[in-house]
Each structure stands twice: as structure tokens, then as C-alpha cells.
Amino acid sequence: MKAAIVTIGDEILIGQIVDTNSGFIAKSLDKIGIETHEMLSISDDRQHILDTFALLQNKVEVVVITGGLGPTKDDITKHTFCEYFEDTLVRNAEVENHVIDLIERALGRVASQINKDQALVPSKCTVLYNQVGTAPGMWIKKENTVFISLPGVPYEMKYLIENQVIPKLVREYQRPYIVHKTILTYGQGESHVAERIEDWENQLPQCIKLAYLPSPGRVRLRLTARGEDKEQLEEAIATNVKSLDAIIHDIIVGFEEDATIEVVLGKMLKENGKTIATAESCTGGKIAQLVASVPGASAYFKGSVVAYATEVKSKVLGISDAFIAEHSVVSKEVASAMALSVQKMMQTDYAIATTGNAGPTKGDGDAEVGTVCIALATPNSVLVEEFNFGQPREKVIDRAVIKSLEMLQKEILKNLS
């Protein structure tokens, strides 16, 4: 069973905003066995919308459309819907009451005609009620394809996908099974890994597909199995993961169903009753922010000192100017001292510290652009490493963030095994 995801809106086509909706929708469809065949971003243009609908009609069973449903003039999706489905707009009383209620309650003002007109929907559609916003979702079937239109505001889209679209698809369609397993490796490049597992790759059964997902410093190997028999697929995946592990056990750092490193780490910290803090220079708080982005992070994340200016390293973290002058601000010694200081200050089991020069130009001290020292204070010791992550700036910051979380993950795993 195949789907297409269509995003309507010029703001995406001029690069003003990045489309994160399509990824969320694809992931949600994938979980219930619906394969996203393609994603398209098109303009707020009547003809372009009509052409796209015609192109997808009967080619895929499900088309999920986001955007183009707001109250203002640049939104034309609803009228184009009527044209495509040979329908007319009718007023939906339940939606109108909800819109009036939402605006009066949340904003304390009277709903305008423009607001009320959000309750106009094509007569043939099934309305998907949007409890968190004013634009309703719409579900219309034509021949073998169902067209589902959702507002573009991310949390409204998410609400409708989770509470309306997915349950309705599950009720109304028979779907095959899709099983994914992602193996995290680090320390070797994509082609090096590929060489090591070539024989294994060649013997994979037809129902399993392998993909390499390289990113700075690591390669993820994603296995996808598709078929009718869920148990058989899961068994095939398990057998092949086991034989893969026998070949590259040295570089495998974990497995991922669906989770990012900060989620995996959070779970490990919580389950083991351990806490963490960070002291960050070149990463500017990005490690803290990533750790804190996980719901429930307060169980293990205490806080951070972002010591961006050298003087903050001395004043707040208490590392003496003489010590910094002796070792230079970007050094293993200063990184270690930062980690120990914040560990003590916030009384945590673990503490991560970064100091480096992300570029583009040399900052305080004389470290080469791209140099980052990462220290990890544990209950018994301090581990510290120096890296050069090259350029550009965003790559240096991102690699330092990932590397430091990987160091922590590895250390916790070591203590567990």
C-alpha cells in the first residue's frame, strides 16, 4: 500500500521554512505499514495543485496534503479541492462552534467572518476535527485514492495525524507489515564498513533491504523487511542482525528502533538512576538543549554552564586564569577541569565538557579552527579526547555534540556489561 505526501506553500519553495511535516507523516505511515512512494512540495497555485492531484490519482492509495488551509487569501487549497472533486463548500456547524469557542476563549475576542469561514468544507468530505486549532482536516475519496488535507502548522498536523488520520487508516485499510532495525556503528567510514560486510550483504534474503546512512563520525545501517507475516519478518531481521554483529561487533555501539541518541541516553540514565550536567564552550549549550529536549529529562539532567567567553570559565567554573594561560583555553586540561567543576557544582554522576574552536576564524587562544577537546567526568575518573572536526562551523558543533553523547553512551554501556 503506497502513499504520497504533498506540501503546499510558496514559503517552502523559496527556502524560507524547512518542511518537517512530511518526515513526521512518513514516519507515522511507515509504522502502520504504508510505504511513502514520494514527497512533493508545490506552490499555492490552482493549476499546480490540480495537476499534482491528477498525477497521483490511482497511482497511490493515500495522498496526505499539508498547508494551504489558513484563513487568508494566499490559501487556495479548499477551493481547488472543490474544483477537483466537483463539489461545493458547505458550512459545518460543529466546526463553526469550535472556531468561535476557541477564539473567544483563547483570545478573548469575537470571532470574525474570516474565522467563521474556516468552517466551510467540501460537502463530500469527512471532517477531521481539529481540537488544537481552527482549520479542520478533510478526508475525501475519489476512485482508488483517498485525499487527506491537513493544516500546515506542525502541532495541528501532528494532532490530526495521531488522533484522526492514523486510527481511520488502520480501521479502513488492510496493510502489510514493515519492520525496521537500525544498527549504529562508529569509527569507520561508509566504504570501509561496506567492504567488511560485503559477503553478509550478498546473502540477505529478498524481503530485507539494507541502506547505509552516513553522518559525520558514524554510519547507521538500516535493515527494512516487508511482507505479510510479521513473525517471519522479525525472525529474519533478528537472524541477520546476529550474523552482522559477529562480523563488526567492534564498531557497533547500539541499535535504534526509532530513537535518537538523546532519547536512548535518557532512557539509560533514568533506568540506572544516574544524573548528568554539561559545561560547554564551543557547543554553546547545544548538548544541554538536546538532552533537555526529551520529555522527562528532569529525572537525570541537572543543568549546564555555557562558558562561551574565557572569563566565564574562570569566574563561574573557577578555573584559574593561570591554569588557562598555562595549558591554553582549547586543551585537554581545561576540558577536564571544566567537566570536574560542573560535576562537583551540580553534584551529578556524569559531566560532559567541550572547549574548542568551531571557526570560521581563530577565537581566544591559538587552537586550529575545527579543534575540539571533549572531556567526560565519570564517578571515578575523567576521560578526555582531542579531535579536529575540520570545517564548516555547523559541522564542528554537530560532530562535537554527537561525539560527546557517544562517549557518554559508550561509558555507561561499559559499566553495564
Place this chain on the structure above:
Amino acid sequence: MKAAIVTIGDEILIGQIVDTNSGFIAKSLDKIGIETHEMLSISDDRQHILDTFALLQNKVEVVVITGGLGPTKDDITKHTFCEYFEDTLVRNAEVENHVIDLIERALGRVASQINKDQALVPSKCTVLYNQVGTAPGMWIKKENTVFISLPGVPYEMKYLIENQVIPKLVREYQRPYIVHKTILTYGQGESHVAERIEDWENQLPQCIKLAYLPSPGRVRLRLTARGEDKEQLEEAIATNVKSLDAIIHDIIVGFEEDATIEVVLGKMLKENGKTIATAESCTGGKIAQLVASVPGASAYFKGSVVAYATEVKSKVLGISDAFIAEHSVVSKEVASAMALSVQKMMQTDYAIATTGNAGPTKGDGDAEVGTVCIALATPNSVLVEEFNFGQPREKVIDRAVIKSLEMLQKEILKNLS
């Protein structure tokens, strides 16, 4: 002149990674007057790639393709290129030398055959040399359309767009002008703003298009003018922005050419010789990280205390337990005290502090989920506001980050005017 952007890779279609490349490419094309007509994400599948190329052939003048160029088996773009262009792969000596050099120098190991085969390129293509990675870019013209293939790794793609693709397009094509101007408003919803400016919108000249870009707490109005005469377009934009400002001056907080709020703020702080620090609870370091993400931020950003746990607010920021107990941890009083404390500790002109409950469940204290108090310490005073940003968690955090930067921007603008 029109372009299409095509992303190849199953990892995008299952929602494992979000496509940020297309937005960057669209923005770069837009700046030189090339309009992105559509974006497509398709699978690593030979037939799907061939069908997509055929669909775009002669429909747009430029097709930019990312992904599918790595060294491993799941990458088939290069072979499909040869099939579509009726071409064969040949070894490019310059690319091969670069690949060998990069691997030996950066990784200290001998380049494998898989590595060396990255130097195989279609014979008809112009190679776009990739100084920051091993996969070269390729440029092949067929009839009225040029197909440009780039690696999917974001910084390699960016390097090639900036250093090879854009300069080559500028040299080889005549392009019209596109002028954008975005007006930032806040405090009123999309439909409310639309009602206030309806008459103004109806009198806009044909060459100017208006779009509403709503996001939590604010609405951006984007004007786009397209035509042959650059001066005339800029004049039309300036005239209409002036007449718009006369109508909704009370809610306009700034203008944006291309810059995000952290870049605009950074420029303002730097030009005025002012410095900033943050003390963050519910935002977990995200304000610090955003401020620090701007190259050159060390000129005005000193650091942050991320006081996620209540005890860090007392131990590190020196706010007494009694004071916290009296006012509760999510309160205007505690936010103000946090801002003043970090301002003093890091000796800055301004300091931002946040304390709140981002949810999904109640944390320390008894604040409703979604409540956030934001304080801004200035050289003379402390401003503080309480908000309820609702749910979900990510929306609360993002709105708190944006709102706090807007409070700072407004305050600096007030002092300048």
C-alpha cells in the same frame, strides 16, 4: 526561469531524516532569480529516478539532485544517470587523486577500490570538484534542461552549491530579478491581521505577491516582486511597505531580508557593543545555543547557566531556597532573580532568563503545563512577563525561545530610537 529540486533516498521517505538540503538549495536559487517550481523526494529506485527525470525534462530549465552518490550499494544515482543520458562511466584522474589524498591525509589509511571508484563519472558530464568530500558533483545538459547532481551530505552539498553551482548558473544563464521583503508582526493572529490590511492588499500591483507565514505568536508577511527591472521592483516594494507600516505600525517588530532573529540580534548587539548571557530552565540551553550558532557570537555572547533542576537555581545562581519556596519555582520573581544573577555573574549588559513547565507533565512546583515566565535584565531594569504557550512540549520551548529573543530585540530597538 524555473528549477526543480529532487532528493533521492529512502531514509527521507520513511521519515528517518528531515530533508534540509532542498530548502538551502531553493534559497540559493531564489537569490539569483531562479524560481523553484517544485521539490520532490523519491526512492533509491532506478525506474522511479528515470520517470522523475523524464517528467522534469524540458518542464524546468534546472534540476538539482541531491543524494545517492555515496560509495555503497544502496546508491544507484550514477548508473541511472548513465542510462538516462545514454552515457558510460569513465575514470576522472583529478577526482581520483583528490579521493586518495583526502583518505590518506584525513584518515591515515590506504584508499580502497570502493573509494577510488568514486572517481567514475559519466563521460558527458562536467565534474564539479568537491574539496570537502569524496563524491564529486556532476552537471549534464540534455535538450533544454541541465541536471545537476550533488552529494547528500549537507556541508558537501553546501560547498558545491556556493562554490560551483551558483557561479556556473550565473555565468551561463540570463535570469530575471526576484525581490523579497518580509515584515515581522506579533501579537495578533493571521485572520486579524488579514482584516486590518484587506484594502491595502487589494491595491497591490500585479508584480507583487503577498503571503502570510503564521507561526506560534507571530505572523510574517512576505512580499515577493518578480520582473525584469530591478530598480522598479525595489521601488514598488518600498512604497508598499511604507503604506503597510502606516496601517499596522503597532504590531510590526522588524523586517527580515533573509536573516533569522538570532542573526539580526547578533548584528544589533555587536554594532552597539553590548553583551548578553542567559539563565535557562525550561528552555534547557536552547536560547544560548541559538545565540552561539551565529559565526562571531563570541563578540557579544558570554555564556549561560542552564538551571534545569531547582537545586541548580539555588546552588549556582544563588537564589535562596526560601525565596523559591515563597514565590514557587515558576514565577516572575524567580525569573527576574535568575536574570539578575547571571547578568551580574557574567557581567553583561543584558540577560535573559526562563523558568516554566514545558510539559507533558507537571514538574517541580505547581505551575500549569505550558506556563513560562521570561525575564529580561537590562542595564537599568528587569522586564518580566508570564505566558501560557499551551502544549505540546516542543511548541512551548520554541515559543519561549522566540519570545525571549523578541523581548530583547524590542528593548534594544527602543533604546536606539
